[in-house]
Amino acid sequence: MSDTLDIQLLGKDYRIACAPAERASLETAVELLTARLNGAREKNRSSGEKLVVMVALELAHELVLAPQNSSGNPVDSENLRRSIKSIESRITAALELNEKLF
Numbered sequence: 001m002s003d004t005l006d007i008q009l010l011g012k013d014y015r016i017a018c019a020p021a022e023r024a025s026l027e028t029a030v031e032l033l034t035a036r037l038n039g040a041r042e043k044n045r046s047s048g049e050k051l052v053v054m055v056a057l058e059l060a061h062e063l064v065l066a067p068q069n070s071s072g073n074p075v076d077s078e079n080l081r082r083s084i085k086s087i088e089s090r091i092t093a094a095l096e097l098n099e100k101l102f
Contacts, residue, residue, distance in 0.1 A: 004017055005017075007030045
């Protein structure tokens, strides 16, 4: 079963689907992403989609470089790849929906 989560990034509102069990972690991810976007915007003077892509690439790169996950086990690169693809798909869908609305 899926719920929705309303978020705001760079002054734009988005509604994303999420499982109830993922809600808290997605809210934390939104806080992290918001902080990163604001920091990158101040440093690079970029905006919009370019800024989102730059921050997404930075975060994905950090995940790839992480030698171990929180349990101390080696990172499963295939699982990580699938997670990144899933996040990328959600971002793309949210951006496309937002463009249709505005």
